[in-house]
Amino acid sequence: MLLSAAGVFAALAAGAHAKGPFLQKINDTAHVIGNDLWNVTIGQQYGVKLFYKNQDLVGDAVGHYVSYNGAASDLNWTSASIHHQTKDYLDVKFTANEGDMHWVIFDDLAGAYQYFVNQALPDLGEFRTLWRLDNTSFPNGHTNLKDEPLPPLSEYVVSTKVQDETWERADGSYITKYDWTAWIRDQDYYGVYGDEFGSWYINPGKDYYNGDQLKQELMVHRESATGDAVQLNMIHGTHFMASSTDVFPKEKIWGPWLWYLNDGSKSDAANRARKEFRNWPYKWFENEEYHSRGSVSGRLVMSDGRPAAKASVFLGDNHPNKTTLDMGTLYYYTGETDDQGKFSFKDVRTGDYGLQAWSNGGKLADVSTTFLRNDVTVKNGKQSQLGKLKWAVSPAKKIFQVGDFDRKALGFKYGGAPYEHALVANCPGNLTYTVGKSKTSDWCFGQSAAGTWSIRFLADQKASRSSSVLTVSLAGYSEGTTSEILLNGDQDAPIGNLTTLPNDQSVYRSMTVAGEWRFFQFDIPKGKLRNGWNSIDFHVLKSSAWHGFMWDSIILEQS
Numbered sequence: 001m002l003l004s005a006a007g008v009f010a011a012l013a014a015g016a017h018a019k020g021p022f023l024q025k026i027n028d029t030a031h032v033i034g035n036d037l038w039n040v041t042i043g044q045q046y047g048v049k050l051f052y053k054n055q056d057l058v059g060d061a062v063g064h065y066v067s068y069n070g071a072a073s074d075l076n077w078t079s080a081s082i083h084h085q086t087k088d089y090l091d092v093k094f095t096a097n098e099g100d101m102h103w104v105i106f107d108d109l110a111g112a113y114q115y116f117v118n119q120a121l122p123d124l125g126e127f128r129t130l131w132r133l134d135n136t137s138f139p140n141g142h143t144n145l146k147d148e149p150l151p152p153l154s155e156y157v158v159s160t161k162v163q164d165e166t167w168e169r170a171d172g173s174y175i176t177k178y179d180w181t182a183w184i185r186d187q188d189y190y191g192v193y194g195d196e197f198g199s200w201y202i203n204p205g206k207d208y209y210n211g212d213q214l215k216q217e218l219m220v221h222r223e224s225a226t227g228d229a230v231q232l233n234m235i236h237g238t239h240f241m242a243s244s245t246d247v248f249p250k251e252k253i254w255g256p257w258l259w260y261l262n263d264g265s266k267s268d269a270a271n272r273a274r275k276e277f278r279n280w281p282y283k284w285f286e287n288e289e290y291h292s293r294g295s296v297s298g299r300l301v302m303s304d305g306r307p308a309a310k311a312s313v314f315l316g317d318n319h320p321n322k323t324t325l326d327m328g329t330l331y332y333y334t335g336e337t338d339d340q341g342k343f344s345f346k347d348v349r350t351g352d353y354g355l356q357a358w359s360n361g362g363k364l365a366d367v368s369t370t371f372l373r374n375d376v377t378v379k380n381g382k383q384s385q386l387g388k389l390k391w392a393v394s395p396a397k398k399i400f401q402v403g404d405f406d407r408k409a410l411g412f413k414y415g416g417a418p419y420e421h422a423l424v425a426n427c428p429g430n431l432t433y434t435v436g437k438s439k440t441s442d443w444c445f446g447q448s449a450a451g452t453w454s455i456r457f458l459a460d461q462k463a464s465r466s467s468s469v470l471t472v473s474l475a476g477y478s479e480g481t482t483s484e485i486l487l488n489g490d491q492d493a494p495i496g497n498l499t500t501l502p503n504d505q506s507v508y509r510s511m512t513v514a515g516e517w518r519f520f521q522f523d524i525p526k527g528k529l530r531n532g533w534n535s536i537d538f539h540v541l542k543s544s545a546w547h548g549f550m551w552d553s554i555i556l557e558q559s
Helices: 004-014 155-159 266-279
Strands: 022-027 029-032 040-042 047-052 063-068 080-087 089-095 097-107 113-118 128-135 139-143 147-149 160-163 166-168 174-176 181-183 192-194 198-202 216-218 221-222 230-237 254-262 292-303 312-316 334-335 341-351 351-357 373-379 385-390 397-402 429-435 450-457 470-480 482-487 494-499 518-524 531-542 548-558
Touching: 022 080, 022 089, 029 097, 040 063, 047 373, 063 450, 097 254, 139 221, 192 221, 192 230, 198 230, 198 266, 230 254, 254 266, 292 351, 292 373, 312 341, 334 341, 341 351, 373 385, 397 450, 470 494, 494 518
Parallel strands: 292 385, 429 450
Antiparallel strands: 022 029, 029 040, 040 047, 047 063, 063 128, 080 089, 089 097, 097 113, 113 254, 128 230, 139 147, 139 192, 160 166, 166 174, 181 216, 192 198, 198 254, 221 230, 292 341, 312 334, 312 351, 351 373, 397 548, 450 531, 470 518, 470 548, 482 494, 482 531
């Protein structure tokens, strides 16, 4: 005979259950899982009553759930069952129409490994798992970039909302959850914690994430309506991207990752993360396709003879029709070449890939081209040795360049500053940069306000008699601000414009390094440059507060 729900809660809180990992049915829509250290009650949608050290860590918060496309579609669990059991662990499966959420529970582990198997997810952008936890037990947030108290709910109440999840305090400063963003592929561990409890996500295998090295996601935050401490696991994120809808093959696996509980110790979480990274791919995970892996290696050399030193390299979709940031259907691998241009990808799932590379600044700061090699086949247990690969660079003579080519706003004023809402408002409406005199840091990371930013430069007689090409590389763009590009202020004959770009949310959501990279080239006809001083002018025609252009590099070359 089953206990009442209240009776089961009380018994489990006191540790009255079978020893070791367990699945306990309460009724047709509620189950309890856990081990001797912790347990959680999972209903039709939400995981509540998280008991650890005899305390409920969810309290009045929402708890654990899985959703896609924001909060619009929370998964509803239709059943719970034991998927697999060994002497070491219990794999419990919660089934929904869209797919299966697994909790892998070991005897002595505070927390659980989790993974999700797709069955019928729709075409979508955002897909996530998350915890919303008691705000008194978890007052602080931690990522590899930020560690401090989460803003208290009381601050939101007395502040003015100015845009989505962003409030202005009386002193003019801002509260926004987007300041808790970080680069997902750089994470070791992150979560929320207090003096007695910590809840952490550790994702050592990141191949199931969408996007490339520049993929950023919101990691933790304070829920503005309720005060819940939010710990996000954005396994297919959409923040700061212009396009993010993907179709997923049936049986695609996200994970496993580790959800880890402790006493709030960051050093303990860091130690656990190091252990997880050493042990990935997980040998205990019994899935044949997961363990079917090989490796890829090679050496990139520029067509001018330079080694492609410290370039960003990426294994993604074969014969791609999306940017590297927008890819998300399958599995993705990121890395960097060494000083000699050598690269290596280990533990790559078998399949066919497209290899891409681009400048990450440094010795390749002038390289505006991108390398692509399709049909890179990875076989199980084999090393795909690609050998020496030639990467073509532009043979054109450079007239000037402002900013290193790395798809980032680094080097410019405020570029690379900590995440901060409205920082772009500190950039001027009008700015003049003189080639040969001005420093890179004189150019601001983003242009938003109405006005004109000009690059003054000298062209010799040969350049004035030749055609030229203006390359504009944007690290990001948030719609609402448009501009035309002029030569020597001539509004009657613009070189081009930046007016119809899709929105990537970066500039108005605290980004200071990158959003989604865009690349444009504009032809300047023969004889248009003057012999002597000239200017390229970026004239903002329409301005929208905190929206606009985030710069990467601007290059003028003689054709």
